[in-house]
Amino acid sequence: MSSPEEAAYRLLTEYTNGFMVSQVLFAACELGVFDLLSEAPEPLGSAAVAAHLGTCPRGTQLLLDTCVSLKLLQVQTRGGEAVYRNTELSSTYLVRASPKCQGNMVLYLARTTYLCWGHLAQAVRDGKNQYRKAFGVPSDDLFTAIYRSEGERVLFMRGLQDVWSVSGGPVLEAFDLSAFRLICDVGGGSGALAKQCAARYPRCRVTVFDTPDVVRTAKEHFPIPEEEERISFCEGDFFTDPLPEADLYILARVLHDWSDERCSHLLTRIQRACRPGGGVLVIESLLDADGRGPLTTQLYSLNMLVQTEGRERTPAQYAALLAPAGFRAVQCRATGGLYDAILARR
Ligand SMILES: C[S@@+](CC[C@H](N)C(=O)[O-])C[C@H]1O[C@@H](n2cnc3c(N)ncnc32)[C@H](O)[C@@H]1O
CATH class of the missing domain: 1.10.10.10 (Winged helix-like DNA-binding domain superfamily/Winged helix DNA-binding domain)
Incomplete structure (x- = not known):
């Protein structure tokens, strides 16, 4: 004892x-x-x-x-x-040949995230991400810092893809999405979640919307099989360019990158582009109502401090962003895994 x-x-x-x-x-x-x-x-x-x-x-x-x-x-x-x-x-x-291998995410955490965390105290002091301190790159434009080289962009996209091999099923099954035929995965990166969405919902078509550099990298390094005609890419800036029309917009790990103001701006743009009766599916790691847990999500929130301009949020905080943007009937589903789902209707 x-x-x-x-x-x-x-x-x-x-x-x-x-x-x-x-x-x-x-x-x-x-x-x-x-x-x-x-x-x-x-x-x-x-x-x-x-x-x-x-x-x-x-x-x-x-x-x-x-x-x-x-x-x-x-x-x-x-x-x-x-x-x-x-x-x-x-x-x-951890074995590359396994379909659930998280090796790229581990490498990304080792080579990038870990170095930003070395400046956590500084991030708490100044409230800024730490790319300048960790890598000597300015972070005035967040994704210019995140994608500071082609190799870094590929590793980041591969790392993000790894997570959906484990968590993709639970977040896409949290709600029945079969009524949505035209889906746009906004900030959809490599298209990993879009591929799973198309596989799970055979009558939907999915457009992956992301920046021109990411779309180019996705086509080069994460090709969609030729016979899969239901997935396409569309390039642009989601803060300024027209968004593809859709019944359902997926925002997976996008809102947590940004301040409340930027999230409101993006959600308002999505609401305007959304077809009547459509909706938005927000996929994030949800904090408990009081923000004091789960520990993993609190650590992710600190990770957003050192690596982005955002934070993880509680269900009420997401609802407070969705309602003024014109979304109603906000429903939250905890999956029991790392990522949860929120569905809201236009
Ligand atoms: C954290 S990643 C999430 C990627 C993907 N949704 C996932 O969960 O794996 C954020 C994504 O938003 C994209 N993004 C950031 N700013 C953007 C912008 N202004 N316009 C379009 N896409 C943007 C990034 O390129 C990146 O693919």
């Missing part, structure tokens, strides 16, 4: 060391540990892993054993040697 003081110290240590846990995962992904072990015909010892990866044997062994404690790897002894293989978790979410 530990005293309350000891328990508090243990909790404090867990928090102070939390970044080390992330770094173990980031490094193992970056080095290709999980892919190597999934492709190997049998479990590998740490010397064999080091030889394949061209890494230092001591560092490799320390990394592998820590991955075991984190349940990212399993270890067993064969012929007196410790050999490692993937766990269910890493096989499902």
Whole structure:
């Protein structure tokens, strides 16, 4: 039995060391540990892993054993040697060949998000995202900073795509969308959610609306199969250019990037473009009514502070943006997953 003081110290240590846990995962992904072990015909010892990866044997062994404690790897002894293989978790979410692999998101978090979080205190002081401090790029135009190179744009789009391989089903099934035949995914990025939407609702057509650079990158790196004629791309600026006509506008992880003023402006533009009887589906991670949880969404909200101009919001805060823009009958559905859905009617 530990005293309350000891328990508090243990909790404090867990928090102070939390970044080390992330770094173990980031490094193992970056080095290709999980892919190597999934492709190997049998479990590998740490010397064999080091030889394949061209890494230092001591560092490799320390990394592998820590991955075991984190349940990212399993270890067993064969012929007196410790050999490692993937766990269910890493096989499902960290091996590139898995349809649910989150590897691009992990790399994006490691290479970009983590560096912005290094300036969290500064972000709390000045209320600004931290691209200037982390990467030396000005952030006067948010998405110019986010897409500061072609490689960064591709990684960001790949990372965002990964999440929908797990969370796409629950958010698209939160409401029956079968009555909406013409759908526009506003700020739809690579088209990952549009593809799932088209697969789930066979009678709909989906237009992905995004900036010209993103549409070009999507066509080059995330091609839609030729036989899939129900998905198309449309390029423009959603704050200024005409929006495609639709029955349903999807806004997935878009409003959380922006201030209330910018969100109101965008929602008003969508309301004007929306066909009568149509609606808007907002997909975001919802805060509890009092804003004090869930912890993951609070952390996402701080992430919006260091990486964007926005924040995560409560259902009431989304309703307060939707109603003045002319949307009614606002319904919220928590999915139990990372992302939730709000449907509102024009
Ligand atoms: C956080 S991402 C979300 C992407 C996608 N909806 C998803 O959930 O994976 C925000 C998207 O909004 C797009 N975007 C940002 N500003 C835009 C603008 N002014 N006009 C059109 N698209 C914009 C970005 O390019 C990006 O694809």
